[in-house]
Amino acid sequence: MAQDDKIIEQIVDRYDADVGMLIPMMQDLQAECGYLPLEQLHSLAKQLSLPLSRLYAVATFYASFHLAPKGAHEVTLCVGTVCYLKGAPKISEAISREFHVETGGTTRDRLFTFQAVNCVGACAVAPVMIVDGKYYNGVTPASALEVLYGLGKNETSVEKDGET
Amino acid sequence: MPTVTIDGCKVTVKKDETILDAARKAGIWIPTLCYHPAVPSDASCRLCMVELDRGDWRQLVTSCNYPVRRDIVVYVSSERAEAARRGVMELLLARAPESGELKALAERMGVYETRYPNVTESQRNCILCGLCVSVCEQIIGKAAIGFAGRGVDRAVAAPFRQPSEDCIGCGACAAICPVGTIKIRIHADEQEVEISPFKSRAKLLVCEQCGALVASKQVSEQALTRSNLNSEEFRASLRLCPKCRRLQTAGQLGAATFYKK
């Protein structure tokens, strides 16, 4: 807990405790923890002398904030107009069906969090799926699933590497 | 001082007073929901629309926050203004069909039914006017509740939708709610007040003489700090219920009067 408080302190210092930088602070906190834990929001509110309700309003208003832990990987499917026209809904359906995960949710084994976003600005190569920051373009339901099944495999090999 | 001509009726207001102020001065009724003189206007419900004459065209504006800076001509009962208010009211009726208060206001406007089905409800009977949020933050200074989510999922809630630690159980939110959605519930056996639907609870003080439930401890503390009457005498009076307090005050007044004489 003491260490948690230190994280908050560092973040607050980074922005000179400027309330206007609340959103970047919360982004940093989320980058640190993977999501926005209640206790941390509490201490951030305290340090900035803001009511907790303000932080909660911000956390629930903006799509990029999460109040629950996320999966090991981040899978983002673009459902912007062009991707939509070029078949994003079918890809989304396929992922939901195969991995039993709704958009915005995380798979039960915490393998990945599946998000749908509005346009990532790569319309020229639609449909686009982003896995942990890597862009996959011209995706089809089959190719998307292939990439995601690959995640599971990598995961085990990473764990092995970690052990040795 | 600028003059506002409302439906042909002239009224003079101070600069930066609103069209609504002018209308009230002229005795012209404009329905409102999210407006309350105690807090700054948010103009979120859009019920108080009127038409503003812009010379070659007319613009629909919200009367509650449109500042009068020069002579203007406004139409409250024009066809377009009435249709706009009626339309907004119908959308609200579709959202909160069970509110008696809303229905009464609608009927006063001549709206007896809505064309729209009930397709949104993030919180039962709440029209999201935001008065409760404003009063809690700006008047009570607690911000125990706030908005959560956005769009159709927007709701008024305490953080994490759990009972708020900041709530003092004052009930200002319930008092200001224009549609009767927020309620004060007294749990007599537990000597607690609950603000519904936020589930926040606060312990109530008990009258030292008759045992009646008074306000919550936090409310009396707030009252103390705010009123700057931090004397032992005042503190003692807060341990009484309003009835006994009145009796005590009357007694003291009597003594003072007698002494003076």
Place this chain on the structure above:
Amino acid sequence: MTLLSNKRLSSIAELDAQRKELLSSRAPSTKSVYVCTGPGCAAKGSPKLYELFREAVSQANVDVEIRAKAVGCHGLCEYGPIVIIEPGDIFYQRVEEPDVAEIFRETVLGGRLVDRLLYEHPATGEKLDTVDKIPFYQVQQRVALAYNGLIDPTEITDYITEGGYSALAKVLSSMTAEEVVSEVEAAGLRGRGGGGFPTARKWRSCREAEGSPKYVICNGDEGDPGAFMDRAIMEGNPHSVIEGMLIGAYAIGSSDGYIYVRNEYPLSVERLKLAIEQAKELGLIGENILGSSFSFDIRINRGGGAFVCGESTALMASLEGRPGEPRAKYVHTVESGLWEKPTNLNNVETWTNVPAIINRGGEWFAGIGTEKSKGTKVFSLVGKVVNTGLVEVPMGITLRQIIDEIGGGIPDGKRFKAVQTGGPSGGCIPAEHLDARVDFDELTKLGSMMGSGGMIVMDEDTCMVRVAKYFTDFLQKESCGKCTPCREGLAQMLYILDRITDGEGQVGDVERLEGLAELMEGTALCALGKTAANPVISTIRYFRDEYDAHIKEKHCPAKECRGLFRYEIDADACKSCGICLQNCPAEAITGEKKVPYVIDQEKCTLCGTCWEKCPFAAVLKV
């Protein structure tokens, strides 16, 4: 940054000297390899190509100087990754990793063309070797994107070499604030973010407004789906945005700037951060810029992921650390904006145009475009069009020129149906208006708008009711929910549109949609809500017959709405291969060898598997 001593430039003379030094150090024989790392090419793996070219350069043992550069978007994303070789302006398209060695050996070192990587003229089949011969570029005129694709966005020296920050120097040395505003006024520059408000008028109001400090904001919250103009500029030429802001701040009398970048654009944030750092090191941002009395600082804020923050008052609320809800005020933000102080907000493309206007004069800029819409406009041309990508055209060009001449028309021999401009709040323009000129007022007249420059082309297979539903759904999810008409009205509209595309539309639904649209336009709090019905209204205006077909005949003419069309097997085209039968999950297909197969409509669940699997396109949608 090798050539610069990283020393603060304390005067304009020092900046000029620096530029001269940079120019003279560049040998005329220098060869350059420009690798496009814009959004489209990067998604196709161009950063790896850049690494390979750099490796090749470092290993090449030759006398001439060779430079490999990662540059911003070139525009022709469809044919990416794009590599350009100088001298010669050689344009290579669809370059892959194995091609790098060949390009390096043949073209860079040998001066010979690699034929197979050249762009092929779609009509004549002729191989075109240079950029200016490619039809895609011929109608374009690049002002905002002039240096995109030329300079390395991570090197301030590149920008300075090409004349960067000379407009700032000019302003600081020889122009008063009013003269700067007048120059922008003479240019007739209007805001590129959507509304088209005259930029100079905004600057002047902000300068004259009472109160201090004054804030200058760059709106980089490019949220329109299908648009990536601002992303390409922020990532391809970040210094032009910064220089524009510096000039604007000087004219307005501001010393505090913010750039608000969309959450989904992490690379834009990175590039801008780096650019600001480099500019600070050289004293181009900070106290007493270039030895003058003008000081200006810029901070970057990353958005939290909310489309509504593109609206100026919502963006300001976000900068104050609050939910991005628009403010209901009849007082302009130039008087009372961020922290209730005078605030001037312009979008990325608007700021980028400013240095060019100062350098070349307002008159020059006003010479481009139409009477009321001056200069050029960047569009992202996407959807059902051959050449998807980023294009910059003079205002007043027709939609047909953009779609046919630059875009190369509709792929797969399909017919054009509509072009959607202006983002989610824009409208769909049908074929009969393709000869309309692209400018602010003309597009508004057609029931759409300029918006920030998304241009989505749709072909005959696109159901316009679904398009309306898509945008309504988008806006309903992105509405902040503050005001009644937007929050409730969009939900009601979506409810009706859902019903229509499900085949349960009722007579009168179109009129109900129109009624809601009128209500929202008149009563919503902010621009998002006021224009939210545009997609519905414009599709009703031009494609009423499609709505009627859905509602009255329970038929989707574009055959997109499931349940509102059937699958049938074309007996003449069917080769009786049996693939459809094997794949049908509902066992609705029957048939035997040498006899055309048949779909039992009673059993068919309309999943479309047979249609997808048939190798002979014998399954038809009817």
